[in-house]
Amino acid sequence: MADLNELTTMIEAALPGAEVQIVDQGGGDHLFAAVVAPQFAEKTLIQQHRLVYAAVQSRLDDGSIHALALKTRAPEAS
Amino acid sequence: MSDTLTMTEEEILDQIRREVSENRVFVFMKGTPEMPRCGFSNQVVQILNHLKVEYGARDVLTDPRIREVLGGWSEWPTIPQIFVDGELIGGCDITTELFQSGELQKILDSEAAA
Secondary structure, three states: OOOHHHHHHHHHHHOOOOEEEEEEOOOOOEEEEEEEOHHHOOOOHHHHHHHHHHHOHHHHHOOOOOEEEEEEEOOOOO | OOOOOOOOHHHHHHHHHHHHHHOOEEEEEOEOOOOEOOHHHHHHHHHHHHOOOOOEEEEHHHOHHHHHHHHHHHOOOOOOEEEEOOEEEEOHHHHHHHHHHOHHHHHHHHOOOO
């Protein structure tokens, strides 16, 4: 069972300035995260996903997250 | 497809590298393109077939060591994995997102002449 607030904090800490929304898609361990982060600019989707996975790696490793679907993008240029 | 069961892990890694470099598009999947054995692998195959892309594929279910060696090398934990021009572009989610945005077609068309 994952603590969504903790995960949000972990991602925000790894990617300062990120907007993070995490939704439980079932059972508390199948999650969906939408992340918009300035660090994603000029990065491919796979690089963006790797950054998010790395931020929550310990929770994937200990099994509190079973699956984490991602939607990532850089903020719109203003 | 050569049989990996008699190979060492080092030889499996060599084969993975060779397959990825010798095929412009290569997919590591569960099952075969003709008979995918996982919904995510099937979805990727359907996208590539829809785009009429030529691709090579390897079934990771034939030998559990393929998945282990591949994951260690590509640093990506899940199957399927789709490589284009020797680079991992993603798994099912990313491939689907790139397809829906039209980006995948661009990537595949970009050096189609090469």
